[in-house]
Each structure stands twice: as C-alpha cells, then as structure tokens.
Amino acid sequence: MMENLIEIVNPLGVPRAQVSKLAPRRHRSLTGRRVGLLDNNKPNADKFLQLIGEMLQARYAELTLLAKCKMTRMESDGLVQLAESCDVVINAFAD
C-alpha cells in the first residue's frame, strides 16, 4: 500500500436484501369497490384523503370509503382488518 494511504473498515451499512411482492391490483374499474383511506395522523391528512375519496365517488358508482387513522406500527393490528375489508387502500405519508 502507498505510504500516504491507509486501509479502513467501511463504516457504511449494507442494506438487508429483501424482495416483497406487491398486492395484485385485481380490478379494472373502481366501480362498486371498497376504498380504504389510511391516514398518518398528520394535520390535514384525513381531510385530504376524504377529498380524494369523495372525488373518486363522483367518478365511480357505488364506491364505498373506509377511513382509518394510523398511529404507529405498534398498533399495526388494525392494518390487517383494513386490508381484509378493502379492495384497495390509499395511504398518506409525510407532512
């Protein structure tokens, strides 16, 4: 090795290799579908999702909305119920 260089252990983490499968989108139309609204509990997130939901209802007949506010991962049980009772879910992320 050259005198003016030294060897160090790379301090950066190696990301865990992970591949997950996305839920399939089975429906060609949202007509009659149950749309979950998953809110991150930040200001306006619920209102914004509700607006999106109402706009979808105006575009697709018999579309129903199920809103749920998410606190943290520690209360993730509710997410399973939401997944079971919805055809598709819209999630709000960030501020």
Place this chain on the structure above:
Amino acid sequence: MVSSEFWTLALAESQARGVKDLPLIKVPHPVGTISLEALHAVAESVVDAIAGKLMRGSDSTSAGNRMASQQDEGSAAASLTVPNDPAEMFSFFCDRGWTDGLPVLPPTLAAVQKMIAAGGNKPDVVLGIIPPLNGVATVEKVAANAVMAGCLPNYFPLVLAAVRAMARPGYNLDGVQTTTGNIAPLAIVNGPCRNQLAINYGANVLGQGWRANATIGRAIRFVMTNIGGARPGSFDKSTVGQPAKYTFCFAENEEASPWQPLHVERGLARERDTVHMFGASGVYSAVDMASQSATGLLKTYSLTMTGGLASGVTSTEVLWVICPEHAAILERDGFSKDKLRVELFARARIPYDNIADENLALLAKRRPLWFKSGALREIGVVDRPEDIWLVVAGGAGAKSAYIPGRTGTRMQTAAVEGFD
C-alpha cells in the same frame, strides 16, 4: 401519496423494503398547513392518477420509483483506503457525510479488531436492522463506527447493547430516524460499569467533558447515520434538530438516589450493567432553588411539564432527571417513585383553552383518552403515571431536567453482555 419533501425518502424506503415498484403519487409539500381550498385543488390534480394506480393494468412499474440507493456507492466494499494525513482524512469523511461534522478517528483494521474483541461477539453477529435503508448492524460495522466516534474498546459492550435496544420495534426507529421532529437517541447507563468506565453521573451530567458519555452517544449516532443511512437533510428530515443529536449519553447517580435505580425498576439486578434507550426531544431546565418541600417541587415540575405543546402533549413517555438535592427533599417528604409519578400525572395537565383549535382537533385523534364524554377539559402530559420515567443524576445544586419524548417511541432496556 407522498409530499414532495419526502419523495426521495419514500423511494429509498420502498426499495429497502423490497417493493421498489410500490405505486406512489407525489403531491406538493406542505399538506399539513394549507387551507381546505388549496387542499381541494391539490386533490383534483392527483385524483385521476391515484385511480389509475389502484386499477389493474395500471403503470405499476413506475419507472420513476427506481433509484440508486444512497448506500450504493462503495457500501459493498468491506474495506477502503483513505488518506493517512489527518486533515485530508477528515475531509474525506466529511465529503461523504460519514461524520457529524467533527473529526473522527480512522477505523483501521487493527482498531476495529480491538473493538470487536472487547465486545465478546463475532464480527458477523447481527444486532439489528437500521432503517430507513435497512442497513444490517453487524458487530463489525458497529465497531467501525465506534472507533470513528472515539470509543475506547471497553465501552463497546455498551454500544452493542444500545444498538440492540434501539433496533427493537417499540423504539420505532423508523420514526426516530426520519421524523421532522427533533428527537435524539438518549442512552442511560446503570450498573457498576458506570464507575469502571468513568461514565459521568455527577456534576454537568448532561453536558460535555467525559469521554465515555461523549463517544458512546456519538457511536450510536454514527450507527444511525452510516449503517441506517439517515443523513440530515436527505433521509433525516428533522426541521430544526437539536444539539443532543451529536451525542446524548449519561449514567444514573445510583449512589445519591434514595430510590431504586432505573434498571432495577425494569427488572434487572442492581449489579447488572444496563443501557436504556430513550427518545429525547429536548432538555428543559427545572430550576427550583427555593422550594423546601415536595409540595413546592411538584408545582415546579408540573409547570415545567406543561410549559408548551411539545413538552406537554406529544410524548408517549417522558423522563425526569432529578438532581440529588431535589430527590432528598422528595424522599424526606414521603415520596416513593410511584407516588411521585402519580402526583405528577395528576397535576401536569393543560386546559383545552390554552391549546389552539387546530391542535385540539389533532389531539382528539391522537390522544382520544382526554376527549371522552364527561372528561375534564384538560389534557394530561402522558396517558398513564407509569409513562413518566424518573432517574436521579447530577451534582450539587437544586436544578433538575425534564426530557419529553416522542409519540410512538417507548424506552427500551438492554442488559450489557460481555463486560467484565
């Protein structure tokens, strides 16, 4: 739906979780502080794109979702060569965002080996996965960061315990790493190692001047930044941050405490070395040089706990660092830790009228306990007395410190392995 400020973070997280084709829609930041009218316009602009993403045959591959991971550059290489000249080496680390802005020691192979040997674990043992990039915290990677931070090898078992604790789900490290809040990881140390390693628990306990306190806390920060990839401004989204994000570690003054130390309350033997990881959102000074009774101190403490929205209503758990002189008064007046918790819980309340309407509406969702019918029109600092943690630390003087926590983060305790 992701606001624009969080777009690159969302892409990186979806990649780290193995769903790089997650259908994402970008909306302009901010969302939280705009009017209903403005919100309506934003919703109109994205609703059809959202509908498209929800249906079969949509553009699910989202080419835009693909991005090179921030860690890609050189992260796979086990070792690197860096300039030997101290100033050039420091610049090398700074330029890559691998430090906190202060000089570091080079994690040479020999120095890292020494650190690993002191930890008593093999280099490839995995302590946890560090978000947001889900970096694998192996003993070797943590050792490299501990060397950089300036740790002595015999501090290393404490750093390992801290990393184990903070990687547990209850700490909610995803949130701690990427929040716009100012949360800092705080390591509290109990047990005989406090004296053996000279970890400060006396005068200036939360301040500067002790190598163990400074470098153990700093090593934890480097693990978060370098292994987890939470660099400030990119994936660490803290709006203003706080100085404790450089380093925050102290020990309990067990010798001066009239009560059981924290690790014994947590079910460990008194002689067991222990690290607790708390999520600290600031240090509030509770100056009370005049009160001569517990009655007076209770007033001062509850006033401190309700001194603002951040100190008052946004923490799942909170922490008191009680100075020995205050602790002696409280004990003399018949206060156990449990009694103190109950009294503080009963007194530290914020009336609805002191809180802005918009915040009250948000709190009704986040803290529903305080909005049940028939409830008094006030909000407690936490939901239960047992969410108030109490430790005794500091030197002479009548000044304690209140440290609020974070929504959704609970203190995690880990026994130190392999220290003797």
